[in-house]
Amino acid sequence: MSIDRALREIGGELDDRFHAARGFRVLFRKIFPDHWSFLLGEIALYSFIILLLTGTFLTLFFQPSMTEVVYHGSYTHLDGVKMSQAYASTLNISFDVRGGLLMRQIHHWAADLFMAAIFAHMLRIFFTGAYRKPRETNWLIGIVLLTLGMLEGLFGYSLPDDLLSGTGLRITEGVLLSVPVVGTYLTFFLFGGPFPGNDIIPRLYVIHVLLIPALMLALITAHLFFMFHQKHTQMPGKGRTNTNVVGAPTYPYFMAKTGAFFFFTFAALALAGTFAQINPIWLYGPYTPVGISAGSQPDFYMGFLEGTLRMFPSWTWDLAGHTVPWNVLIPALVPLGLLFTGAALWPMLERWITGDKSEHHLNDRPRNAPTRTAIGLAAITFYGVFWLEGANDVIADHLDISLYVTTEIARYAIFIAPVVAYIVTKRICLGLQRKDLHLLEHGVETGIIRQLPSGEFVEQTRPLTEEEVAALDVRRPPALPAGASAREQEVPPPGLRGGLGRARLRLNKVVTETVPVEEHGDGYGHGNGHGNGHPAAERAAVASSRGEGVPDDADGSAGHGGAPAGS
């Protein structure tokens, strides 16, 4: 009873102080749509929170100093070994602080999960087109967060000053040195002199625990605020349109669910930290520029860069007393730059190509945007080849093939595999579209064969349920640049003339390639040998919900130039 009264009063108390009645009520009733893939971003968010929590614990004991000490701690195998204070204090955290090892391992696992979740989240956003207007800003913030996350991870695992991560820093030095003109200066300023110096760990420490986390926190806040303000996208389904959000309200549903999910994430990381050893720096030993261990692999999110460095040939220019090490410069900058810049520009590019300037709140199913999906898969393949090459020694070892053969294969695959991925993905998407169309028109095959009185056998199908129809029947005729004609023979409108215009039109044809959507679509997209004896009865009802048509080429009707566009 008293809880009841408190609940009744708390609103008033809040309103007295914060003028909260309307705003808070809207907040409480804010709708969050459901889909498993929406959890990916939440995993990233919760991993970040767990990183802050465990990281704070670690700072209580970690000493970011490169002062040399002689170790006499609990890990007797390294007794009497000279090492930096950073390494010694990491040993101390692992062996002399209760819960220290657990926190270290959760912290490291959380970093890996954070990056993995960001990648997965980003792919979800890309493949469902959730980056489209009005969410481009959040897409860009996401890319910056991904970049910051990579740096944060690299700097973080470098802090213990162990042999493995020290090698990573050595490679970082080599990459910095390769920068033309200012490379040596950058290196000497970063390391406070020649490598390794005494400054790099303290500097990385402050960047790792203060600078980057603060930036990330600010960006994550903005990211969440925009998501909140613009309202979450939703997957197509019954009753879900571009102008609504269907789901459960924040209070109490989403709060409880997302709270539970935070604890799931934490529990998973705690289990990983308990049972799966990660970064056992005491086995690597303290850093020395003299030594290295075989099979040195960075954390998975840096493997891409390791792969690019391994794969690239040894091109170097010696020009007028100066050296330009393309063999380091290009692999360090270009592939990742291509991916990130491409990703950052893609929403704009797609908008320009398709001429689609409308808002999108209903996500695409990846198959319904075949070219986008194919580009995504090509990018994943591009990334994947480099990433695998980053572990080619392990692969060569396990598959028992020559190390050099793996690299040679990768050198070809990096050009061929993305193209193959593109083509195959696009065909698969178009095939899946046809399958959807088939389902919409003919219903689900039940496997029941019925004999008619006439003796004819017919296969029985079940019409789709409303929910199924709502999920499947969402394709829209692709938007075209204003005035662009689907027909080839007409004089193009002003925006599509000239070289750029023609390129745009051509790209448009590629990007919007899809199985035709027609009101009475029988016969379209059926080139695959399906007999179409079934009249599209259910289809007619379905199609009525679709209002939009292909934008008419009203201004394209100026006459028929016989020549192709733009000549």
Place this chain on the structure above:
Amino acid sequence: MSDPSAPQGLPDEPAEPPAARHRVIGTPPPAQARTLLGDGASGETGAGDGSPPMRRELPADPSNPVKAKRAERVVALCFILSMLASIGFIAAYVGLEVHSVDAVLRSNLALGVSMSVAFLGLAVGATVWVRRIMPTVELTEERHPMRSSPEDRAAFAETFQEGAEASQFVKRPLLRRTLIAATVPLAVAPLVLLRDMGPLPGTTLRHTVWRKGLRLLTYGANTPITSAEFSSAGGMITVIPDGYQDDPEALAQATAIIIKFQPGVLQPPTVLNWTVDNIVCYSKICTHVGCPAALYEQTTHHILCPCHQSTFDAPRGATVLFGPAPRPLPQLPLTTDSQGYLVAASDFHEPVGPSFWERG
């Protein structure tokens, strides 16, 4: 800018947008659900006037009371389990010492398992609570286009314009240009502050600490070595300059390897004058990005850098056979001192390690 600003020359729209945005949400009556913007205000005033919400949007009771009853017990059990696990965590912290590998393993296991169970209990409990006990609801919230009404947009544009005019920024180019001129050096100034983060590179990267007569110490044992002691052909030893055992900056440049060959195997471009008894010395710092090229394959005489797999042909001047390294590993001229120990005859004749702009 919201309320009292009406008596301006502008259309008085600025007062509207917050109201338009903070719409009442929930399941809209079917009649209103169709329109996007028009009915927003009417739905709003009802709730805004201090009167409590008219209609229940969330059912008070679970959809399936029997299931809910059962679920309640499950949830309670989960929460109790979580509570016990948390207590267990504290107990494990207090009761289990660390300070040895075995003790750490035990402590880690106890703390980790209890922590995991504590979180899992809460997670599972809360999930079952939401899914089984809370009544199932699916509400629809209207979504409005980001674009505001034309009046608002016009007013907003007007605001920009007015501000620019009032500030005189457009009208007075002198102000504008001097302001921009003032900000440029200001933006560069902080970069200058970074200058003292380290010394200038100078020619540091062109030299190592090797010099004539400096002994080679075997790394690890830190003892000098004679050519006679290193008699087993096919072996590779990492060597460091005498006196620099504890100088990481010196070692980062000067670390080298010596390899002993059968007579007649070594051939140009190895400088044979720089070898002693078929022992050759190369820089260990890979010419790619500076990892120690630490792997040596006896049968093929290949030196392999484990980082990026640059492969060097040891008997032929460590020329590059494969991989991203652009140059052979520099060779260190060797000789022996009066006591027969291996010593450097000079520094490397070229910069060791990765390429850099000034390398030439």
